[in-house]
Amino acid sequence: MPLHPKIAEVTDRIRARSEGPRQKYMDTMARAAAEGPRRSHLTCGNQAHAYAAMGGDKDALTDARTPNIGIITAYNDMLSAHQPFETYPDLVRAAARAAGGTAQVAGGVPAMCDGVTQGQTGMELSLFSRDVIALAAAVGLSHNVFDSAVYLGVCDKIVPGLVMAAATFGYIPGIFMPAGPMVSGLPNDEKARVRQEFAKGNIGREELMAAEMASYHGPGTCTFYGTANSNQMLMEFMGLHLPGASFVNPGTPLRDALTTAATERALEITALGNDYTPVCDILDEKAFVNGIVGLMATGGSTNLVIHLPAMAKAAGVILDLEDFSDLSAVTPLMAKVYPNGLADVNHFHAAGGLGYMIGELLNAGLLHDDTKTVAGQGLERYSQEPKLVDGRVQYAPGTGKSLNEKILRPAADPFQPQGGLVQLSGNLGRGVIKTSAVAPERHIVEAPARVFHTQEAVKDAFKAGELTQDTIIVVRFQGPKSNGMPELHGLTPTLAVLQDRGLKVALVTDGRMSGASGKVPSAIHVCPEAADHGPIALIRDGDIIRLDATTGTIEVKGVDLSTRTPATADLTGNGTGVGRELFEVFRRNVGLAAAGAGVVV
Numbered sequence: 001m002p003l004h005p006k007i008a009e010v011t012d013r014i015r016a017r018s019e020g021p022r023q024k025y026m027d028t029m030a031r032a033a034a035e036g037p038r039r040s041h042l043t044c045g046n047q048a049h050a051y052a053a054m055g056g057d058k059d060a061l062t063d064a065r066t067p068n069i070g071i072i073t074a075y076n077d078m079l080s081a082h083q084p085f086e087t088y089p090d091l092v093r094a095a096a097r098a099a100g101g102t103a104q105v106a107g108g109v110p111a112m113c114d115g116v117t118q119g120q121t122g123m124e125l126s127l128f129s130r131d132v133i134a135l136a137a138a139v140g141l142s143h144n145v146f147d148s149a150v151y152l153g154v155c156d157k158i159v160p161g162l163v164m165a166a167a168t169f170g171y172i173p174g175i176f177m178p179a180g181p182m183v184s185g186l187p188n189d190e191k192a193r194v195r196q197e198f199a200k201g202n203i204g205r206e207e208l209m210a211a212e213m214a215s216y217h218g219p220g221t222c223t224f225y226g227t228a229n230s231n232q233m234l235m236e237f238m239g240l241h242l243p244g245a246s247f248v249n250p251g252t253p254l255r256d257a258l259t260t261a262a263t264e265r266a267l268e269i270t271a272l273g274n275d276y277t278p279v280c281d282i283l284d285e286k287a288f289v290n291g292i293v294g295l296m297a298t299g300g301s302t303n304l305v306i307h308l309p310a311m312a313k314a315a316g317v318i319l320d321l322e323d324f325s326d327l328s329a330v331t332p333l334m335a336k337v338y339p340n341g342l343a344d345v346n347h348f349h350a351a352g353g354l355g356y357m358i359g360e361l362l363n364a365g366l367l368h369d370d371t372k373t374v375a376g377q378g379l380e381r382y383s384q385e386p387k388l389v390d391g392r393v394q395y396a397p398g399t400g401k402s403l404n405e406k407i408l409r410p411a412a413d414p415f416q417p418q419g420g421l422v423q424l425s426g427n428l429g430r431g432v433i434k435t436s437a438v439a440p441e442r443h444i445v446e447a448p449a450r451v452f453h454t455q456e457a458v459k460d461a462f463k464a465g466e467l468t469q470d471t472i473i474v475v476r477f478q479g480p481k482s483n484g485m486p487e488l489h490g491l492t493p494t495l496a497v498l499q500d501r502g503l504k505v506a507l508v509t510d511g512r513m514s515g516a517s518g519k520v521p522s523a524i525h526v527c528p529e530a531a532d533h534g535p536i537a538l539i540r541d542g543d544i545i546r547l548d549a550t551t552g553t554i555e556v557k558g559v560d561l562s563t564r565t566p567a568t569a570d571l572t573g574n575g576t577g578v579g580r581e582l583f584e585v586f587r588r589n590v591g592l593a594a595a596g597a598g599v600v601v
């Protein structure tokens with residue numbers, strides 16, 4: 001099938017917009033690659049330090065022609081999705097040794113669990129932790145003794161931060177290794193129902209705790225289709241995982257076989273062999289277009305609308321919100337996974353998963369097939385599935401059809417003809433709304449505004465019984481400069497209760513939501529933010545605001561905003577406590593959310 005004209009048009013537009021930065025980036029990568037085997041430039045002293053603790057691997061390491069893998073790990077016990085990484089370094093070192101190479105943990109990177117910090121002060125460090133992860137990974141790789149790298153990370157800001165580092169070190173090959181989703185527990189919609197019952201005061205904390213613990217119950221990624229699992233989708237659509245690696249549960253033989261296969265592949269694609277595949281050749285405009293198409297086709301997390309521009313910029317590719325909007329307009333919504341539906345990622349994977357989607361979208365001309373991937377040339381191979389044969393990974397053709405059309409539908413007969421995310425613009429600036437999780441009759445909301453400066457104030461107003469009419473809830477001073485742009489997902493149960501009571505409700509904020517946020521229409525990432533005196537700072541209680549996801553508009557009606565003075569807020573409290581003291585330099589230097597909210601890129 002020929003490439004859809006709009007996919008070609010957007011790709012060409014990105015390539016033209018990126019020409020200067022991309023050429024500069026690729027020249028830098030070429031110079032680094034020309035230096036040859038990394039370890040051959042180090043003094044004997046440098047090398048002795050690097051190998052001192054490596055025991056039986058020392059001899060191999062002293063031979064600069066033996067490929068050496070740098071492991072960047074985001075292991076910790078705080079994220080259920082990252083806890084399985086505890087055992088990966090031993091597995092990778094053993095697999096590398098068996099394949100005639102070596103592997104060393106180059107360094108660790110921090111990883112924040114947004115589920116632990118959701119609604120807490122710590123969430124104000126969440127977005128900034130992405131750039132800290134990129135910096136930390138660079139510290140590990142800067143030892144410069146690696147011919148290839150493997151990146152152990154799954155969750156929200158961790159994959160984006162690691163991709164920013166992998167792009168910066170794009171002259172060496174890199175493969176991302178997932179840990180896989182936890183097995184299914186209490187269904188996500190039942191968890192959400194129990195939360196709403198608690199918000200209404202109908203049940204106590206004991207019953208709520210029991211439901212939460214039954215939902216989040218073991219090692220592996222949470223099973224809703226939030227940012228973490230959207231990241232896994234990206235790594236397959238962009239060719240940085242082995243095909244079909246994303247949604248194999250941790251602690252299974254196939255999971256370990258995939259980790260071994262990725263290690264072997266990381267050794268095969270170094271500059272010391274005949275299949276050199278540096279990350280810089282994978283992360284081009286086509287890979288990012290493929291990633292955005294995957295995001296739209298799966299109804300993925302709105303957080304990737306912030307992270308993808310930052311990831312792309314690290315590789316000299318410049319994305320714009322318009323690219324997301326145009327690709328969404330031609331990409332069918334093929335999957336319904338919570339919060340877009342009742343299924344979780346295990347059910348999605350069983351129904352055919354990412355391999356089925358990639359095959360369908362390639363056949364529909366909605367993906368570039370001629371891309372480089374860690375598994376080799378061409379995206380077609382990602383429609384295959386990994387099977388375990390005699391303890392090793394072997395690939396077989398994918399299902400070729402959906403095994404459950406309530407979860408996964410063909411590109412030609414989708415749930416919705418357009419993708420799950422819509423760009424918004426109007427006299428309030430620019431923003432984005434995730435429509436895939438919102439009932440069609442709620443895609444347009446027009447109501448009086450009620451303005452808040454914290455999410456706690458919204459909950460207090462709800463508890464005081466003040467929210468009894470159709471309302472556009474405006475929560476401002478939640479942008480990156482104000483307080484690090486925390487997720488306001490903790491508002492979801494409260495707003496959902498108001499919506500279930502029959503009120504027309506929408507959220508408008510310069511903050512962001514969780515990938516797990518769903519049913520309440522929300523205009524998020526509104527730029528310029530209130531702290532930059534954006535139009536959102538001019539809204540007053542009672543203004544009539546119209547949010548229209550069908551036309552992509554967000555505006556205040558019947559008011560001349562130019563006559564108003566921007567509201568201000570006392571943000572000094574955001575500078576202390578839970579480590580926020582250390583992030584003042586981030587709040588001062590962070591870029592626009594629409595351009596990736598970058599600090600280091």
Ligand SMILES: O=C(O)[C@H](O)[C@@H](O)[C@H](O)[C@H](O)COP(=O)(O)O
Nearest residue numbers: 114115118226227228514515516
């Ligand atoms: O963007 C995301 O996907 C979220 O940040 C997610 O990683 C976060 O952990 C949610 O808060 C979990 O959902 P609950 O908070 O509803 O458990």
Ligand code: SF4
Nearest residue numbers: 113114115155222228
């Ligand atoms: S998906 Fe979210 S809640 Fe689950 S482990 Fe990852 S960051 Fe934590």
